[in-house]
Amino acid sequence: xxxxxxxxxxxxxxxxxxxxxxxxxxxxxxxxxxxxxxxxxxxxxxxxxxxxxxxxxxxxxxxxxxxxxxxxxxxxxxxxxxxxxxxxxxxxxxxxxxxxxxxxxxxxxxxxxxxxxxxxxxxxxxxxxxxxxxxxxxxxxxxxxxxxxxxxxxxxxxxxxxxxxxxxxxxxxxxxxxxxxxxxxxxxxxxxxxxxxxxxxxxxxxxxxxxxxxxxxxxxxxxxxxxxxxxxxxxxxxxxxxxxxxxxxxxxxxxxxxxxxxxxxxxxxxxxxxxxxxxxxxxxxxxxxxxxxxxxxxxxxxxxxxxxxxxxxxxxxxxxxxxxxxxxxxxxxxxxxxxxxxxxxxxxxxxxxxxxxxxxxxxxxxxxxxxxxxxxxxxxxxxxxxxxxxxxxxxxxxxxxxxxxxxxxxxxxxxxxxxxxxxxxxxxxxxxxxxxxxxxxxxxxxxxxxxxxxxxxxxxxxxxxxxxxxxxxxxxxxxxxxxxxxxxxxxxxx
Ligand code: B12
Ligand code: SF4
Numbered sequence: 001x002x003x004x005x006x007x008x009x010x011x012x013x014x015x016x017x018x019x020x021x022x023x024x025x026x027x028x029x030x031x032x033x034x035x036x037x038x039x040x041x042x043x044x045x046x047x048x049x050x051x052x053x054x055x056x057x058x059x060x061x062x063x064x065x066x067x068x069x070x071x072x073x074x075x076x077x078x079x080x081x082x083x084x085x086x087x088x089x090x091x092x093x094x095x096x097x098x099x100x101x102x103x104x105x106x107x108x109x110x111x112x113x114x115x116x117x118x119x120x121x122x123x124x125x126x127x128x129x130x131x132x133x134x135x136x137x138x139x140x141x142x143x144x145x146x147x148x149x150x151x152x153x154x155x156x157x158x159x160x161x162x163x164x165x166x167x168x169x170x171x172x173x174x175x176x177x178x179x180x181x182x183x184x185x186x187x188x189x190x191x192x193x194x195x196x197x198x199x200x201x202x203x204x205x206x207x208x209x210x211x212x213x214x215x216x217x218x219x220x221x222x223x224x225x226x227x228x229x230x231x232x233x234x235x236x237x238x239x240x241x242x243x244x245x246x247x248x249x250x251x252x253x254x255x256x257x258x259x260x261x262x263x264x265x266x267x268x269x270x271x272x273x274x275x276x277x278x279x280x281x282x283x284x285x286x287x288x289x290x291x292x293x294x295x296x297x298x299x300x301x302x303x304x305x306x307x308x309x310x311x312x313x314x315x316x317x318x319x320x321x322x323x324x325x326x327x328x329x330x331x332x333x334x335x336x337x338x339x340x341x342x343x344x345x346x347x348x349x350x351x352x353x354x355x356x357x358x359x360x361x362x363x364x365x366x367x368x369x370x371x372x373x374x375x376x377x378x379x380x381x382x383x384x385x386x387x388x389x390x391x392x393x394x395x396x397x398x399x400x401x402x403x404x405x406x407x408x409x410x411x412x413x414x415x416x417x418x419x420x421x422x423x424x425x426x427x428x429x430x431x432x433x434x435x436x437x438x439x440x441x442x443x444x445x446x447x448x449x450x451x452x453x454x455x456x457x458x459x460x461x462x463x464x465x466x467x468x469x470x471x472x473x474x475x476x477x478x479x480x481x482x483x484x485x486x487x488x489x490x491x492x493x494x
Contacts, residue, residue, distance in 0.1 A: 001033045001054060001117045002033070002034045002051060002053050003028055003034070003036075003052065003053070003117060004035075004038065004054070004055045004056070004074075005021045005025060005035060005036070005037045005038070005055075005056045006037075006039075006045055006056070007037070007038070007039045007041065007058050008040045008066035008069070009040025009041070009045055009066060010041075012187075013187070013459055014189070014192075015042070015185055015189070016199075016201050016250070017180075017184055017200065017201060018037070018039055019201055019203060020084075020085060020109070021178075022037070022175050022176065022178060023109075023110055023171055024084075025174070025175035025179075026171070026175035027111075027114050028114060031114055031117065031118065033117050035175070036178070040066070041185070042184050045070060049074075049078070053080065054117065055070075055079050056082045056113060057070045057071055057074075057081065057084075058083075059085045059086070060085060060086045061090075061404045062405055062408045064099075065405055067087075071099045071101045072100070075101075075102075080103075081101040081103070082103040082104065082113070083095060083099045083104050083105070084104065084105030084112070089105070089106060089107055089219060089220045090220065090383065090386075091384045092106045093129055093136040096130075096136045102131065103128055103129065104128070104129040105127055105129075106138070107127045107162050107163065107220075108165060109127075110165070110171050112125060112126055112127040112128055115128075115141075123137075124139060124140075125139050126139065127162075150166060151167065152164065152165055153166055153224055157385070158385065164207070165226075166224075168205075168206050168226045168227075169229050169232055173236055173239070176239075180198075181197075181244055182197075182198040184198075186450070188453055188457070189250065189282075190282040190283070191282030191307060191345065192374075192457070193448050194248055194280075195304060196248050197248070198244065199248040199250060200248075200249055201249075201252045202249055202250070202251060203228075203252050203253050204256065204262070205225055205226060205228065205253045205254075205255065205258075206222065206226045206253075207222045207223060207224050207225045207226050207254065207255070208221065208223065208255045208258075209223050209258070210286075210322070211322050213321050213386060214321060214349065214352075214380055214382075214383065214388045215383070215386060216386050217254040218254075219386070221254060225255065225259065227259065227262050230262060230265035231269060233266050234269040234275070237249055237270070237275060241275070246277075247277070248277065248279065249278075249279040250280055251279060251283075252283050253281075253283065256281055256283075256285055258286070260289075260291075260294060263297075263298065266301075267297045267303075270302060276302070278304050279301075279303050279304070281306040281307060282305075283307065284309040285306055285307070285308060285309065286325070287308055287309065287310060287329055287333045288325060290333055290336065291336075292340065295336055296340050298342065299341050304342060304343060305342060305373075306342055306345070307345040307347055308330075308334065308337070308347065308372075309323075309325075310346045310348055310367070311323055311347065312327075312349065312352075312363050313327060313362045313363040313365070314355075314359045314362055315327050317352055317363075320352065320354070321349075321352060331371075335371055343373045343374075344373055345376065346367055346374070346376070348367055348375060348377045349377075349379070350363060350377055350380065350424060350427055350428055351414075351416075351427075352388075353388075353395075353416045353417060355418060356418040356419065357427065360424070360427045360431075363431075364435070367431065367435055368435050373441070373444070375435045377428045377432055377435075378428075379409055379410070379411075379412045379413075379424060379425070380417075381407055381409045383407065396414065410463055432461075
């Protein structure tokens with residue numbers, strides 16, 4: 001079959017190879033299908049419809065509207081369509097309705113896509129939602145056998161069961177030819193700062209067992225940690241260096257340091273093979289899963305930067321968001337990271353329901369006082385499927401249009417804390433200003449940026465400083481005006 005995979009063109013300030021589509025492409029190619037990836041952050045989404053039979057589109061919530069446009073276009077050519085990715089996993093039935101795609105993928109797409117492409121009837125394809133009598137219907141594929149033989153595990157997400165493959169090494173390497181790191185524009189990689197290009201993201205694990213109320217990683221990747229074999233991880237790194245000239249690796253795992261043994265094994269293997277590679281952890285690691293000995297080994301193997309999920313300086317908030325973190329640990333761990341010679345980036349979230357101005361200021365002051373190189377202050381955003389989303393729906397959901405584009409953690413706006421949405425936005429901006437004006441951090445940041453990054457950097461600052469509406473009206477003129485109706489009252493007919 002001829003399959004086109006699309007990551008939509010959207011207003012991206014961070015650009016990175018799309019691992020998800022890379023994994024899908026590799027599993028489809030293994031079956032002999034012809035596959036092409038078009039990534040809107042890299043190229044125009046232009047194609048000859050006659051070349052393709054099935055179009056798969058990926059979406060996070062923030063660019064779900066653009067994904068819907070790509071589905072609409074493919075359907076207008078008479079092509080079969082399937083939509084997948086983080087947004088869809090969190091609400092598959094509603095995503096099928098909103099996008100009007102022919103199919104939606106409930107979870108990891110490798111098996112789903114392969115089975116669909118092999119011509120199986122949709123009702124027997126694992127992890128698929130399809131249309132039946134004008135309504136979304138879940139396939140009834142039976143993976144009982146695979147669960148008994150411990151190839152899959154089932155987990156309950158909300159009130160729905162999802163199946164995940166246990167041995168993720170079975171997926172092999174992503175199709176790097178189609179997402180060659182060197183083919184991506186040198187805009188802003190994840191975390192903004194990098195040492196050398198080309199840079200490749202990899203994942204060494206999938207899943208996260210925690211239940212932080214704002215995070216959808218345990219929903220998209222499952223609650224059970226699934227590990228790649230550290231030897232295969234390092235084989236992959238060597239291959240990226242030799243075949244694709246990669247000079248830096250970004251480990252994008254949700255919880256890379258959860259199992260110490262895994263981290264040690266990956267680092268020791270890099271050291272043993274004398275691989276010279278800079279690597280970093282831009283996606284955040286848990287403060288309580290780091291220790292001095294492990295940090296030293298990470299540094300020795302090439303780790304130069306890591307983001308730390310600190311979120312709040314207030315224990316009440318940390319407990320409310322189910323972070324399971326003791327605030328008292330933070331300062332010492334940040335110091336240990338720095339002592340190991342690794343740059344430390346702090347992640348902070350402001351504006352949770354019930355949070356007061358005083359508590360937000362406490363977080364900002366705490367961030368400034370830590371030995372951090374950089375900090376990111378984002379707004380509490382109710383990502384679909386999370387407990388925070390349920391809170392938001394119960395407060396505002398009824399009869400309200402959902403503008404998914406505004407679900408970015410930089411721009412989200414809700415009057416649900418003990419201070420107004422405007423106050424949250426001001427405090428977020430104040431957090432950045434105060435942090436970067438302390439200890440000459442702004443100068444250090446400016447000097448660590450490359451000249452080609454300055455415009456994107458400025459755009460990011462403007463996006464944070466101005467409110468969503470102002471930004472979209474005057475700066476992001478290309479923004480799509482895609483309106484959705486409230487999920488509770490949306491129609492369920494095709
Ligand atoms: C790397 C990453 C990024 C990279 C993405 C790079 C890229 N081109 O893919 C960058 C840094 C750009 C990024 C940005 C953001 N991200 Co992000 N990101 C991740 C992270 C950590 C890993 C994603 C990954 O590569 N996983 C590995 C691959 C194999 O999995 P995958 O991409 O999900 O793909 C699989 C399935 O989803 C499915 N699938 C995917 N696409 C398709 C398509 C079809 C047709 C099918 C059938 C299946 C399918 O099959 C794939 C293979 O198994 C996830 C965490 C997570 N656990 O998902 C968050 C995550 C996806 N991000 C998230 C968010 C919120 C964001 C931001 C909105 C944050 C922000 N700034 O506000 C931005 C969005 C960009 C923007 N400006 O609008 C949320 C998404 C929630 C949601 N409902 O959309 C997640 C889940 C994190 C979280 N804590 O909740 N992110
Ligand atoms: S924030 Fe980190 S620890 Fe919490 S659920 Fe998400 S990935 Fe897991």
